[in-house]
Amino acid sequence: MEHLILVFILVPLITALLIPFVTRLFGGGGWFLAFIGTASTALFSFILLNTVWKGGTLHYSLAGWEPPWGIEYTVDLLNCFVLIIVSFMAFITALYSRESILKEIPPDKQGLFYTMFMLHITGLNGIIITGDLFNLYVFLEITALSGYALIAVGRSRRAKVASLRYLVLGTIGATFYLLGVGYLYLSTGTLNMADMFQRLIPIYQNSGVITGFVFIVLGLSVKLAMFPLHTWQPGAYGEAPSAVSALLASTGTKVMAYVLIRVLYSVFTPGFYFGELPFQPILLTMSLVTIIAGSVLALLQVDIKRMLAYSSMGQIGYILLGIAIGSEKALTGSLIHIFNHALMKGALFFVAGSVLYKAGTTMISGYQGLGKRMPLTAFSFTIAACSMAGLPGTAGFISKWYLATSALDAGYWFVVPVLLLSALLTSVYFFRVINSIYFEGELVQKREEAPAGLCLPAFAVSILCLVFGVIASVPLNIAGRAASQLMKVIQVI
Amino acid sequence: MTGAFLLAHPAHLLVNSLASVAMINLFSRRPNIREFWTFAAAGINFLIVLSMLQAVLASDVLIYPLITVLPGLSIVFRVDALSMFLGLTASSLWIVNSLYSVGYMRAHKEHSQTRFFSAFALAIGATMGVAFSGSLFTLFIFYEILTLVTFPLVTHHQTEEARAGARRYIVYLLGCSTAFFLTAVILTYHIAGTLEFIPGGILSGTASNTYMVMLFFLFIFGIAKSGIMPVHSWLPAAMVAPTPVSALLHAVAVVKVGVFSVVKILLYIFGLNVLKEAGINNILTCMAAFTIITASLVALCQDNLKRRLAFSTVSQLSYILMSISLLSVSGIKSALIHILFHAYGKITLFFAAGSIYIASHKTKISELDGIGKRMPWTMGAFFVGSLSMIGVPPAAGFISKWFLIKGGLEAGEWMVIGVVILSSLLNAAYFIPIVYIAFFKEEVKSGGGHHEHGESPWPMVLALTMTAAGTLGFFFFPDLPVKLSALVVESLIPFN
Numbered sequence: 001m002e003h004l005i006l007v008f009i010l011v012p013l014i015t016a017l018l019i020p021f022v023t024r025l026f027g028g029g030g031w032f033l034a035f036i037g038t039a040s041t042a043l044f045s046f047i048l049l050n051t052v053w054k055g056g057t058l059h060y061s062l063a064g065w066e067p068p069w070g071i072e073y074t075v076d077l078l079n080c081f082v083l084i085i086v087s088f089m090a091f092i093t094a095l096y097s098r099e100s101i102l103k104e105i106p107p108d109k110q111g112l113f114y115t116m117f118m119l120h121i122t123g124l125n126g127i128i129i130t131g132d133l134f135n136l137y138v139f140l141e142i143t144a145l146s147g148y149a150l151i152a153v154g155r156s157r158r159a160k161v162a163s164l165r166y167l168v169l170g171t172i173g174a175t176f177y178l179l180g181v182g183y184l185y186l187s188t189g190t191l192n193m194a195d196m197f198q199r200l201i202p203i204y205q206n207s208g209v210i211t212g213f214v215f216i217v218l219g220l221s222v223k224l225a226m227f228p229l230h231t232w233q234p235g236a237y238g239e240a241p242s243a244v245s246a247l248l249a250s251t252g253t254k255v256m257a258y259v260l261i262r263v264l265y266s267v268f269t270p271g272f273y274f275g276e277l278p279f280q281p282i283l284l285t286m287s288l289v290t291i292i293a294g295s296v297l298a299l300l301q302v303d304i305k306r307m308l309a310y311s312s313m314g315q316i317g318y319i320l321l322g323i324a325i326g327s328e329k330a331l332t333g334s335l336i337h338i339f340n341h342a343l344m345k346g347a348l349f350f351v352a353g354s355v356l357y358k359a360g361t362t363m364i365s366g367y368q369g370l371g372k373r374m375p376l377t378a379f380s381f382t383i384a385a386c387s388m389a390g391l392p393g394t395a396g397f398i399s400k401w402y403l404a405t406s407a408l409d410a411g412y413w414f415v416v417p418v419l420l421l422s423a424l425l426t427s428v429y430f431f432r433v434i435n436s437i438y439f440e441g442e443l444v445q446k447r448e449e450a451p452a453g454l455c456l457p458a459f460a461v462s463i464l465c466l467v468f469g470v471i472a473s474v475p476l477n478i479a480g481r482a483a484s485q486l487m488k489v490i491q492v493i
Numbered sequence: 494m495t496g497a498f499l500l501a502h503p504a505h506l507l508v509n510s511l512a513s514v515a516m517i518n519l520f521s522r523r524p525n526i527r528e529f530w531t532f533a534a535a536g537i538n539f540l541i542v543l544s545m546l547q548a549v550l551a552s553d554v555l556i557y558p559l560i561t562v563l564p565g566l567s568i569v570f571r572v573d574a575l576s577m578f579l580g581l582t583a584s585s586l587w588i589v590n591s592l593y594s595v596g597y598m599r600a601h602k603e604h605s606q607t608r609f610f611s612a613f614a615l616a617i618g619a620t621m622g623v624a625f626s627g628s629l630f631t632l633f634i635f636y637e638i639l640t641l642v643t644f645p646l647v648t649h650h651q652t653e654e655a656r657a658g659a660r661r662y663i664v665y666l667l668g669c670s671t672a673f674f675l676t677a678v679i680l681t682y683h684i685a686g687t688l689e690f691i692p693g694g695i696l697s698g699t700a701s702n703t704y705m706v707m708l709f710f711l712f713i714f715g716i717a718k719s720g721i722m723p724v725h726s727w728l729p730a731a732m733v734a735p736t737p738v739s740a741l742l743h744a745v746a747v748v749k750v751g752v753f754s755v756v757k758i759l760l761y762i763f764g765l766n767v768l769k770e771a772g773i774n775n776i777l778t779c780m781a782a783f784t785i786i787t788a789s790l791v792a793l794c795q796d797n798l799k800r801r802l803a804f805s806t807v808s809q810l811s812y813i814l815m816s817i818s819l820l821s822v823s824g825i826k827s828a829l830i831h832i833l834f835h836a837y838g839k840i841t842l843f844f845a846a847g848s849i850y851i852a853s854h855k856t857k858i859s860e861l862d863g864i865g866k867r868m869p870w871t872m873g874a875f876f877v878g879s880l881s882m883i884g885v886p887p888a889a890g891f892i893s894k895w896f897l898i899k900g901g902l903e904a905g906e907w908m909v910i911g912v913v914i915l916s917s918l919l920n921a922a923y924f925i926p927i928v929y930i931a932f933f934k935e936e937v938k939s940g941g942g943h944h945e946h947g948e949s950p951w952p953m954v955l956a957l958t959m960t961a962a963g964t965l966g967f968f969f970f971p972d973l974p975v976k977l978s979a980l981v982v983e984s985l986i987p988f989n
Binding site (some may be wrong): 150179307384391392393398403405408411416417420421423424425427435438439469470471472473476 | 582671
């Protein structure tokens with residue numbers, strides 16, 4: 001059963017390597033292979049969840065080399081949870097990409113696009129399931145490099161600049177992470193997470209350990225797009241092709257948040273950074289600042305993809321907030337927000353892509369009267385936007401509720417006004433668009449909906465926002481158990 | 494479970510609204526069939542609410558849990574005497590309002606009628622959700638849905654003016670509900686551990702009196718739909734909507750949801766004991782009294798008929814809040830009865846205003862000289878509505894004012910009685926002149942346009958006659974509302 005784990009790396013990787021040959025031979029078929037690859041990964045992620053839920057954490061040693069020398073893959077509930085989100089969004093994005101890529105990318109480059117796409121998925125999956133810190137770096141770079149390529153094929157020349165900026169900042173982030181890992185290796189002599197966890201326990205005061213921790217957190221903060229290290233994000237999300245923006249927004253920073261959680265709970269313990277370092281007040285403050293900054297900056301945008309990008313920055317703030325509060329309930333809130341936000345942002349970027357396809361613009365002013373021209377797309381946008389604003393009955397409300405109540409339980413009452421302020425600001429910048437969609441523009445317009453391949457994925461994902469706003473117990477169970485699994489670690493010490 | 498009980502499930506009301514929206518949109522190109530679906534839905538809605546009456550009158554309380562979203566956050570419905578007030582008001586008036594709307598929209602050749610009738614159906618559905626809510630969470634969900642769903646109605650004309658008014662509408666309502674109402678809900682959950690509606694409240698013994706007062710302020714400013722000052726500005730701003738919408742919003746659905754929510758929260762979350770101990774009743778009395786008088790004074794200064802009616806509504810809504818704040822038997826009865834009686838009286842007035850506009854394109858009171866001779870039915874109904882607002886027999890408003898004064902006497906609140914008398918005089922001051930000039934002044938012949946007109950189209954006249962008759966009827970046959978209010982008081986007795 002453990003071999004199942006390898007599927008998540010091998011399937012996308014082999015698909016990625018096959019695509020150039022297939023496109024050379026048959027002149028097409030890149031999308032089809034990507035579809036098969038992401039579909040099977042998504043399917044296996046559910047099987048994996050089932051296995052881990054019933055049987056407990058899975059361990060797999062690559063090529064039979066035992067840890068700590070060999071590379072180990074460890075899958076507990078947290079990995080499964082994130083893996084399902086990533087695999088599902090990758091699958092939906094692959095479905096979506098068929099039409100949008102046909103229009104946005106020149107035909108001779110489409111095969112290469114899908115290669116990069118599958119490599120990116122490989123990287124993401126690898127990051128999620130690995131139990132080795134350096135192996136994580138390797139996959140981090142795979143993800144990053146393929147990400148730079150994916151962004152650079154965007155439709156305007158600004159895409160190349162955005163990609164370059166992401167490259168510079170992303171490399172800095174990854175390098176910081178590597179430096180941190182280096183320091184930790186020097187201090188402990190191992191790269192395996194579980195092994196390092198044990199070896200770190202007696203040496204938390206070691207300056208090498210503290211330095212390593214700080215470098216890792218800083219590096220991840222760049223990749224997470226925490227304020228003020230977020231400057232690569234608006235360009236990257238804004239200039240990339242539609243399918244890429246959707247994938248990046250729903251998976252990229254979430255996976256980095258996962259890495260942060262993993263490092264904080266499976267390599268270090270809260271006793272170390274909450275107790276000995278001023279980590280909690282710093283992270284708490286930065287997360288609140290990120291939340292507000294994201295909401296305010298989003299308000300100022302005229303391009304919808306950039307607005308969504310800044311909004312994503314704010315939303316990462318929510319996830320960081322839960323991590324900073326540190327209780328099991330707060331951690332559950334963060335995890336459920338990873339889930340909910342992936343759905344909401346995915347849907348919104350799908351809509352942006354549909355509008356780009358039909359109306360040729362990503363400017364908010366181009367959304368006037370969309371309700372009559374593209375009713376299904378407009379409806380998807382409305383639902384997803386209501387979820388972002390945290391209206392009760394939608395998924396977004398669940399995350400906000402969890403974070404607010406856990407903040408109150410922990411005594412951080414000041415978090416609640418910040419959350420509500422950002423909810424208000426989010427309502428403003430989304431309802432501005434909704435108002436424009438339905439109540440502005442010519443009174444009579446021709447109906448020209450986006451092709452089914454674009455508007456159906458958007459609609460389906462936005463409906464999921466409603467579903468998981470009411471039937472929240474399904475993801476909450478998994479997230480709650482994952483959080484308690486993480487917290488158990490603390491009792492062990 | 495008898496057949497009647499099976500029908501009496503609030504979820505049916507929601508399904509009814511959703512189904513009607515589907516049918517309305519399906520037949521958007523066949524207006525007559527499309528309108529049929531509105532009437533069908535309104536009729537079914539009313540029948541379902543009626544079917545619940547039997548159980549309620551037998552002092553039964555039906556609880557219907559629907560789904561638990563999060564631990565402590567569940568969507569649950571509650572059918573009891575309190576819920577019937579909003580339920581009966583909204584469901585009976587939806588039928589009449591639909592009749593009026595058809596007449597108005599067709600006479601004015603309005604655009605986007607499908608969107609209009611769909612939003613109406615959803616708004617009533619949301620109102621039913623608030624009426625029959627069994628937990629604060631359920632109420633909050635439907636409260637928010639109502640705000641969103643009425644936005645298309647307010648911004649209907651899509652002119653610059655309509656957009657500005659609608660913007661103010663949504664900023665006030667959504668802003669207050671997110672900033673204050675949601676905070677209050679979160680805090681309530683935090684200290685009480687539950688959000689269920691229980692007669693006698695869930696907050697006794699949970700936190701200090703200061704905390705209770707703070708929570709009260711968050712609720713009262715968060716529920717801006719109750720029209721209490723200073724969060725009332727959305728009401729006159731929403732007058733940019735077509736008159737059937739104003740009639741719905743300001744007599745039937747939105748404002749009634751506002752005061753109903755406040756009443757339900759005061760009675761079923763705070764409870765009478767907490768209200769008295771923390772002094773919240775006195776705070777509310779002052780806030781409501783201030784609103785009553787100030788809004789009436791502002792109404793006096795308005796020349797635009799709909800704006801005058803809007804401020805009259807702000808004033809009348811605070812009657813309900815002031816009555817509840819008395820915490821006496823007759824006070825509570827008066828508040829609940831007024832929800833119903835004011836709705837009928839106010840909707841009559843708005844119907845009349847719209848009728849005048851359609852027939853003569855006049856919106857200002859100063860233009861209404863002699864219009865009573867051309868539109869006797871409309872102005873007659875307006876007269877009946879005015880009587881109800883002032884509180885003069887044989888209009889229903891007299892009964893609720895009677896109970897209010899009785900409640901003031903029971904609680905020993907002389908200030909309240911003074912406010913009632915003063916505001917009744919003010920009401921007379923801004924309603925009677927309109928009736929007088931309509932009937933007893935000569936028409937001013939202006940150049941060109943609409944001076945040769947009669948009544949507005951028959952559906953509108955029929956609708957306003959029906960509501961005026963209802964206003965008179967409730968004066969002569971008030972037994973049902975009074976009995977229901979007595980049942981509500983009874984359910985609170987063990988805790989008073």
